[in-house]
Amino acid sequence: MRRRDFVKGIVAVSATARSVLAQQGTQVAPSTPPPVPTAPGPVPWMRGMSEVNRVPVNSILPDAVAQTNAHFFTGPEMVTLRRLCEILLPPIKNYPGAIQAGTPEFLDFLIGASPADRQEMYRAGLHRLDAEASERFGVAFANVTSAQADQLIRPWLRTWMSDHPPTEPYEQFMNVAHSDIRTATINSQAWSDAERAEGEAAPDMGLYWFPVEPDMYRERIPVLQRPSPQKRHS
Amino acid sequence: MAEETVDVLIIGSGHSGGMAAKILTEKGISCLMLNAGPIADVQRDTQRKPAYALPYRGFKEPGRLPHVFQSNEFNANTWVDEHEVPYTYDPKKPYNWVRVRLFGGRSLFWSRQSFRLSDYELKGKSHDGYGDDWPISLADLAPYYSKVEGIFRVRGHSDGLAQYPDGNFIEDNAPWSGSMQRFVDAGQRAGVRVCKARSSEGVNGLASSVNLLLPDAFATGKLQAIPNVVVREIRTDKNTGLANEVHFVDRLSRREMSVRARVIVLAAGTLESTRLLLNSKLANSSGVMGHYLIDQIYGAGVVCSVPEARDGKAAPGLMGGSALIPRFRNIDTKAKNFIRGYAMNVYSSNGPMDPRNIAAYGEELQQKLESYHGSTFGAGIMGEVLARYENHVSIDKNVVDAWDIPVLRIDTKYTDNEFNMARDAVDTTVSLAEAAGFEVLSKNYDPNPPGYSIHELGTCRMGDDPKTSVLNKWCQSHDVKNLVVVDGASFVSGGWQNPTMTILALAMRASDHLADEMRRGNV
Numbered sequence: 001m002r003r004r005d006f007v008k009g010i011v012a013v014s015a016t017a018r019s020v021l022a023q024q025g026t027q028v029a030p031s032t033p034p035p036v037p038t039a040p041g042p043v044p045w046m047r048g049m050s051e052v053n054r055v056p057v058n059s060i061l062p063d064a065v066a067q068t069n070a071h072f073f074t075g076p077e078m079v080t081l082r083r084l085c086e087i088l089l090p091p092i093k094n095y096p097g098a099i100q101a102g103t104p105e106f107l108d109f110l111i112g113a114s115p116a117d118r119q120e121m122y123r124a125g126l127h128r129l130d131a132e133a134s135e136r137f138g139v140a141f142a143n144v145t146s147a148q149a150d151q152l153i154r155p156w157l158r159t160w161m162s163d164h165p166p167t168e169p170y171e172q173f174m175n176v177a178h179s180d181i182r183t184a185t186i187n188s189q190a191w192s193d194a195e196r197a198e199g200e201a202a203p204d205m206g207l208y209w210f211p212v213e214p215d216m217y218r219e220r221i222p223v224l225q226r227p228s229p230q231k232r233h234s
Numbered sequence: 235m236a237e238e239t240v241d242v243l244i245i246g247s248g249h250s251g252g253m254a255a256k257i258l259t260e261k262g263i264s265c266l267m268l269n270a271g272p273i274a275d276v277q278r279d280t281q282r283k284p285a286y287a288l289p290y291r292g293f294k295e296p297g298r299l300p301h302v303f304q305s306n307e308f309n310a311n312t313w314v315d316e317h318e319v320p321y322t323y324d325p326k327k328p329y330n331w332v333r334v335r336l337f338g339g340r341s342l343f344w345s346r347q348s349f350r351l352s353d354y355e356l357k358g359k360s361h362d363g364y365g366d367d368w369p370i371s372l373a374d375l376a377p378y379y380s381k382v383e384g385i386f387r388v389r390g391h392s393d394g395l396a397q398y399p400d401g402n403f404i405e406d407n408a409p410w411s412g413s414m415q416r417f418v419d420a421g422q423r424a425g426v427r428v429c430k431a432r433s434s435e436g437v438n439g440l441a442s443s444v445n446l447l448l449p450d451a452f453a454t455g456k457l458q459a460i461p462n463v464v465v466r467e468i469r470t471d472k473n474t475g476l477a478n479e480v481h482f483v484d485r486l487s488r489r490e491m492s493v494r495a496r497v498i499v500l501a502a503g504t505l506e507s508t509r510l511l512l513n514s515k516l517a518n519s520s521g522v523m524g525h526y527l528i529d530q531i532y533g534a535g536v537v538c539s540v541p542e543a544r545d546g547k548a549a550p551g552l553m554g555g556s557a558l559i560p561r562f563r564n565i566d567t568k569a570k571n572f573i574r575g576y577a578m579n580v581y582s583s584n585g586p587m588d589p590r591n592i593a594a595y596g597e598e599l600q601q602k603l604e605s606y607h608g609s610t611f612g613a614g615i616m617g618e619v620l621a622r623y624e625n626h627v628s629i630d631k632n633v634v635d636a637w638d639i640p641v642l643r644i645d646t647k648y649t650d651n652e653f654n655m656a657r658d659a660v661d662t663t664v665s666l667a668e669a670a671g672f673e674v675l676s677k678n679y680d681p682n683p684p685g686y687s688i689h690e691l692g693t694c695r696m697g698d699d700p701k702t703s704v705l706n707k708w709c710q711s712h713d714v715k716n717l718v719v720v721d722g723a724s725f726v727s728g729g730w731q732n733p734t735m736t737i738l739a740l741a742m743r744a745s746d747h748l749a750d751e752m753r754r755g756n757v
Contacts (some may be wrong), residue, residue, distance in 0.1 A: 062304060088595045096648075106291060114296040157593040159676040161535060163303050175590075180293075180591060187285035187292040208283040212336060213272035213462065214311075215318065215486060215636065232642040 050232050063189050068105035072112030072119075073126070079142040081107065082124045089150045094194055098181050101188035107180060125173025240266040241752075243480055243495035245465050245510070248339025249734060250721040250741040251501030252443030252451070253382075257745035258499075259456035263752060265495065267459040268482060270502070271335030274312075274342070283308075301330040303686060312336060312343070319635045322643045329644040330685035331505065337461050338444035339503060340688065346434045346441055347579075347732040348388040350379050350399040350739075354565065354575075355618075362564065362573055365621050368726045369698045369707040372399060374446060378739035386441050386738070397575075398429060398560035406430045412552035413540045413582045413611055413670075420669035421559065428580065428723045431558040434734075462486055466638050468514040470714065477516070477717045483637045497716045497748065497757055501741070504722040505627060508693040511719075512629045517694075517711040523704050525626040526692040527646050528619050528728040531576070533628030533682030534656035535614035536663045537591050538672035540582070543609035548584075553608060556581045561618075561730055563658065572654040576617035578663055579728040583610040591675040611672050615659040616687070616730045619752035620651055627693055646684050656681050674726065689733050694723035709744035716757050720744050 085098035085107075098104070111122050129131055129152060133141035137148050144152065154176040158166050164178075166172050185191055192204050242258055244251050247269040255265050274566040287293030288307045299305040302313050314333035323329050334340045354361055356368045356375075376399075390403040410418055414428075434441035451457040462485040469479040471490075475497045483490050500507040508524055511517055543553050561575035569575075581681040587606040594602055625646035633641045657679050666672050697703025700712035709724045711717040719743035722733055751757040 015578060063286065090596055092597055092600050110290060110296065115300075118296070153595065157595065159537075159591050159593050161533075161537060161590070161676050161678040162588075163533060163682055164678045164680055178595060179590060183293065184291055187282075189286040192286055193286055204281045204284045204286070206285060207280050208288065208308050209311045210279050210281070211311045212274050212279050213486070 001065045029049075061189060063102060068102060070105050070108035070153040073123075076130065077123065077126045077142070078104065078108065080130045080140070083142045083144070083149070084126075084129065084177065085181050087146065087153065087183075089185050090179050094198060096185070096190040096194055098185045101185040101190045103181055103188065104186050106188070110180075110184070121169065121173050122177065125170060125177060128170055128173075164192055210225070239494040239496060240264060241495070242266070242497045242499055242748075243268065243493065244499045244501055245480070246339060246501035246503060246507070247337050247443060247459065248447070248501065248503065248721075249341040249443050249447070250737050251339070251379060251499070252341065252447030253738050253741035254499045254501055254718075254720050254745045255451035255457050257742055258446045258749055259451045259454040261749040261753075262454075263749060264456045265451070265458075266495070267457060268463050268465060268480070268493075269335070269337050269339075269459065269461045270464045270485065270506075271337060271461065271463050272485075273337040301328070301683075301685070302332050303330065303682065304688075309343075320633055320641050321322060322630045322633055322641060324645065327645065327647045327724075328683045329646060330683045331642075331644065331690070332685065332688045333503065333506070337459070338448075341441075341443040344441075344688075345732060345736060346436070348383065348386060348390070348432050348434045348735045349731035351375070351729050351731055351736050352397045352399050352478070354397050354561070355727050355731070358574070358727050362534070364573055366695075366697065366702075366726055369696055369703075374707075375736070375739050377480045379735060380742045382735055382738040382742060384733075385446055386434040386436060388432055388434050388735070391420075391430035393427070393429045393560075395427065395429070395560060395567055397562075401432075403432070404435065408555075409551075410557075411555040411582055412549065413543065413672075414555050414557055414580070416670040417580065417666060417672075419558065420666045423669065424662075424666060426562055426666065428557050428559050431556045431579070437542055443697065463491070464639065465502070465510055466490075466513070466637065466639050468510065468516055468717070470516065471533060475714065477714050483639075485637070488637070497718070497752065499745075499748070500717070500719045500723075501721050504693060504725075505642060505644075505718055506689045507721055507723050508627060509629070510633070511694065512627075512642075513640055517704060517713045517717055519713050520701055520704055522695065523700060524628055524693050525623050526621045526695050526726075527625040527627055527644070527690065528621050528692040528725060529684055530619055530687040530689045530728055530730060531615060531617040531648065531652050531656055531681040532687045534617075534660050534679055535578075535677070536612060536660055536667060537588070537676040538611040538667045538674050539587070539591075539606050539609045540611050540672055541609070542671075544605050544607075546608070548608055553582050553584045553611075559613075559663075563655075569655075569658065572658065574618040574620065574651075574655070575730060576615050576655050576659050578613045578615060578659060580613045581611070583612075584608045585610065593754065611667065613663045613667075615656055615681075617652060617655045617659065617681075618728060618730050619648065619684070621692055621695075621727050622649075644685075648681060648684060652681060653679075653702050671709065689722070689728065691722040691725035691728045691733055694719050695726050696724040697726065708747040709740060710748070718744055718748055 018153045085104050089098040091097035111119055130141045132152055135143050156171050157174055165176050239243050241264040244254050244265055244267045247267055258265050262291045290307050292307050305313050314335050321331055356371050359365050359367045379401040388403055389406050391406045392400040418428040429506050463484050464481040467483045468477050468480045471478045479492050479494050481492045557580040559578040561577055563569045563575040587603055587610055592602045627642050627644050630643040631640055635641055658681050660677050694704040696705040696707055705724050709720055722737050
């Protein structure tokens, strides 16, 4: 490219580019990229970051010191769920039970964030459990004895294989809730701490995949350039 | 602006794309590979964590990946998110489309089961009158299977069964475990042959395009690759009708770009390849593109306990190992309510018992789990799904993906042939397990939804007649001779076999042929 053409091209870009060119005179090679704009003043934003080692922060998870505030289930539903957790997975040997692992509160969070059919399965199941307790024993499920609870729960327990829980709605609730209560408890920090205390080496560790070059741009696309308003993501 | 025309443009980097790249570049042909997703770096992209440190304690994030039963909170970011790349279906006929767009595709994560199709599949119509024969036979594929088995280091035992063809194996002569021997003996008494499983060992545990195929291709200096580009359309020369350009969009920037090519090899995975061709309105003079979608039935199975292994009393060598019951129905006899057949994956485990197999709770359940630890014996079906014209995919013009590319509508369902087959598989396995002295704890007759096996096949079937098939026996388009589809879209029938070895053998064979045709100037 001839120098005259090069200058002509640059001039057309912007006043900023013109001033850069003026400062650099004619010694700039055509392939030199324009300088990256910097903030005003002597602010070395990133200086030292490439040399810093891992920041020595003693981070903990909130579960270690804080309670989950339940807000999805109603009060009566929550006390029924607590009693169900207590019955299905009590403390055994040196391991925490579902209550000690914060499982009812975690399930409140999980089910509250879940699709409507899963929410409905839980709500209907808890209501029926409470209603059957009242009908058969004259008390809320929250107040049944272990023997009474056994009469309400055991008839509905089934064996089942992955991805194929029972299809009858109440059977499904009883067996899926049982599985969820066990998973939430065994995957809790309280359970993990107990395992370590028993001498098991990091038994619950898994290989977690971070998002790989995530597409952060997607949500802006409809606003910027979607040509057809009829088209939508399902 | 680059005006270069590449020799061969390969779309997709999984097993089939990797094989095409290896064969073509080793024959001196320059290739450019496009991949829709990024390159994964395990060092950068993963970290070992406890489940309690994840947002949902190891539960799947609610509402995310509802059709990827294989996903969990640890691996959720490796799968294609169906909000980003949707597909549509009748809610009464759900389909599990399980996809990976990382470089290497689904070759990064697969079960390693490595089987040949037999002529009971390749020439199925000749055997039982249903469907269509492939235009090739096992004899045509056998030399390629042997080479693929060598590359993937397939471990197996030669059994001499026509329906379970032997191959180029690292011979597995290990003895059965005690529990498996009892099952083998029970099978023998019932006339059901129980064989060694066959599996790709790969190298350092990985049997992927990224470590077994692509390194050879890159080493030739003839392969270049562009990750993070989503192909929108293949275009043709108006004068010649040949494919000559691919239009793609940069995944992250949304920049629209094009590249010109002399030959295009499609290896995006069965349904993505077909989606691209349908969106391009290309190579479908037969009208059968998108039809004959096949997969395999999974999910039906049995879980047992070996009584002698309970309470920590298992004798050394009693538990462990795996086996395979290859298809035995409709070979020499005729099943009463289904055609074709299934295989069973059989396993014996020293590990913990899944609590769902015990109908108890609390302390009683805990005691039983301790007692049953190390006693699990189970089996799961891999069954043939019949190729049917009505099981098909098409473009849903009302829905687009994150790059404004129209999505696929999938319309498929199982019928009584598949359901009856699943029932027979479970009942047969239960009878064998009981004859072996095992306690059956759980059984399930219901297959998972179509697609679950991740073995979607067909929709661009091969054949000799351009009026009834999309591709010829070399996986080359009847209509557009410089277009080759090397993934599972060419299948005429699926059999019960994991299709990976067959996809690889077909890709190798198609690429060999393509290189010859290019050398002769025919393409």
